[in-house]
Amino acid sequence: MERGFLVNKKKKIMLLITAGIICAAVLLAALAAAGKLTGDQKVSFVKVPDTKIPVDIEEDVIPEYKTLERALACCVDDDIYVIVTRGEKPTSGYGVSIAKVTLEKEDDKTNLIVYADFKDPEEETPISQIITYPMDIVKTDLKQLPDTIQMRIQY
Numbered sequence: 001m002e003r004g005f006l007v008n009k010k011k012k013i014m015l016l017i018t019a020g021i022i023c024a025a026v027l028l029a030a031l032a033a034a035g036k037l038t039g040d041q042k043v044s045f046v047k048v049p050d051t052k053i054p055v056d057i058e059e060d061v062i063p064e065y066k067t068l069e070r071a072l073a074c075c076v077d078d079d080i081y082v083i084v085t086r087g088e089k090p091t092s093g094y095g096v097s098i099a100k101v102t103l104e105k106e107d108d109k110t111n112l113i114v115y116a117d118f119k120d121p122e123e124e125t126p127i128s129q130i131i132t133y134p135m136d137i138v139k140t141d142l143k144q145l146p147d148t149i150q151m152r153i154q155y
Helices: 001-036 053-066
Strands: 045-047 069-076 077-085 095-106 109-119 135-140 148-154
Touching: 045 095, 053 069, 053 077, 069 109, 069 148, 077 095, 077 109, 095 135
Parallel strands: 109 148
Antiparallel strands: 045 135, 069 077, 077 135, 095 109
């Protein structure tokens, strides 16, 4: 009688494990489908060196936005640029770099999500007492400006 009890118990355990695996697979499939429904797509980009910043950005965009902490996009000569500014900082040692850019499409609207890595000066590092305006500029492979832009900050 004891052997039959163990066999039934093993069957129940195997049944529970199988049900758990099936539930996990269904959940993963649902999450993957939800990610595809939002239309997330990675946007390719290249960093623009300080010496290659287009004149329109240097003269019109940077002066207006350098004191703000934000992400923005602009079109120059049919190329779409993404700019992240950190605002005015009282010392050296602050930095920003664009880590990733994705595009979400929903209801015929596009939302550009810019992932920015922020760097603050380390406490042990000597810093200069000089006002700085950290920013990063990249040229994307986008063909048109997005409807909205959202910045996600990472330290």
